[in-house]
Amino acid sequence: MLTIGVDIGGTxxxxxxxxxDGQIVEHTLRPTAADRPDVVAETVADVVRELSAGRPIxxxxxxxxxxxxxxxxxxxxxxxxxxxxxPLQKKISDxxxxxxxxxxxxxxxxxxxxxxxxGRGQSHVVCVTLGTGIGGGLVMDGVLYRGRWGMGAELGxxxxxxxxxxxxxxxxxxxxxxxxxxxxxxxxxxxxATQPERAEILLGLAGGKIEGEEVTEAxxxxxxxxxxxxxxxxxxxxxxxxxxxxxxxxxxxxVGGGVSRAADxxxxxxxxxxxxxxxxxGHRPLAEIRLAELGASAGVVGAADLARxx
Numbered sequence: 228m229l230t231i232g233v234d235i236g237g238t239x240x241x242x243x244x245x246x247x248d249g250q251i252v253e254h255t256l257r258p259t260a261a262d263r264p265d266v267v268a269e270t271v272a273d274v275v276r277e278l279s280a281g282r283p284i285x286x287x288x289x290x291x292x293x294x295x296x297x298x299x300x301x302x303x304x305x306x307x308x309x310x311x312x313x314p315l316q317k318k319i320s321d322x323x324x325x326x327x328x329x330x331x332x333x334x335x336x337x338x339x340x341x342x343x344x345x346g347r348g349q350s351h352v353v354c355v356t357l358g359t360g361i362g363g364g365l366v367m368d369g370v371l372y373r374g375r376w377g378m379g380a381e382l383g384x385x386x387x388x389x390x391x392x393x394x395x396x397x398x399x400x401x402x403x404x405x406x407x408x409x410x411x412x413x414x415x416x417x418x419x420a421t422q423p424e425r426a427e428i429l430l431g432l433a434g435g436k437i438e439g440e441e442v443t444e445a446x447x448x449x450x451x452x453x454x455x456x457x458x459x460x461x462x463x464x465x466x467x468x469x470x471x472x473x474x475x476x477x478x479x480x481x482v483g484g485g486v487s488r489a490a491d492x493x494x495x496x497x498x499x500x501x502x503x504x505x506x507x508x509g510h511r512p513l514a515e516i517r518l519a520e521l522g523a524s525a526g527v528v529g530a531a532d533l534a535r536x537x
Contacts, residue, residue: 231278232531233271233289234332237261237307242274243524244282245531249343251524253278262309265318272322279323286326288534290335290526291315297377299329306395328534331373332526334380336519337364338371339529340481344520351477354519355382355468357486360395361403365475371533383407387467406463408439408486415442415456426452443489454492461493465500472514473506483519490518 229252233242236259243254255274260266275287293305300316302308320327330338337346337354346352350369356362361383365372373379383403384396391400392413404410416437419426428450433441446453468480480501482494498516502508521528 228285228535229282230285230531230534231275231287232335232527232529232534233274233287234335234526234530235259235267235271235289235291235308236332237292240267240270240274241523241527242271242278243527243531244278244284245528247535249339249528249532251527254524254527259308261307264309264313267308267310268315268318268322271319275319275323275325279325284325286328286534286537287319287323288328288330288335288530288532289315289319290330290332290530292332294378295329295331295334297373297375299377302329303378326534326537328530328537330530330533331364331377331380333362334364334371334373335527335529335533336362336483336521336525337366337380337481337529338533339521339525339527340483340519341366342532343528344525345481345517346479349479351475352479352481353382353468353471353475353477353514354481354483355464356484357407357464357482358484359408361407362484365477367475367477382467382471385467385470387463402463402467406460406467408484410463411442411456411460411486412437412439414459415453418452418455422452425455426450429453439486443492446489446492457489457492458496460486461496462500464493465497465502466504468497468501468514468516469504469506472501477514480514480516481519482516483522483525487519494518 240257243251294303302310302313352366354364363380363382388400392404394401429445
């Protein structure tokens, strides 16, 4: 059976035809009109029509960056797209004439990795997506966990510092303010501003503005400030996963997202912190911490497979 998976982000729409084995047969990319909901639906319809040509497509799965309701039909709210109570499932279904399933993009990624990527063979999986913020997805006992209202697994918005950094969600001290791409950059900037002698390589690479690419490159060149920023990220990531393990007891964590491309700079340390901070350490099995395998295609593959199982 062939289905189409669509991953709608803040800047692009990625889509692909996916077979039963999770293989992408054909794919395409389009820019996202983030401030125009109707144009986004039309863009999705266009890519579905393009990919459907000459193929027996059974259904369409859409991963959307926002709060998707319990019926998997409406996007209640999206921080980076102009969706507010958006009936996305009906709009797209009416345009393409196929069954459509809407899912949160991090949930789709988690399902794709569990079914066809780093989580193969695991029944209890926590996916942590490190990008600008932190996304999350839970597969519990082989089932994608969505919560009562479809808005579960917003892992990045657990409060970890009561009087901490202000988060884009409106709260204070959220996990994503300490263990994400933006957190990495903030920490590196703070060190460079207060201890410039530790950031000579970073400041030389960055010119006027420090961003994630420069922090990563500088860390690989041995810059003390950049290495310290990655250690801080690792500490927060490991601690957060230990806290999640205390509640969820998964067999496996999967770490993905754009920051994971620099996993060589932080993931081993995060594993060590996780082991030290895990409640009951020494008297319980340790969950594996794995690097995501499907990369940018995880959301497309996961959404397509969820449409297959509608």
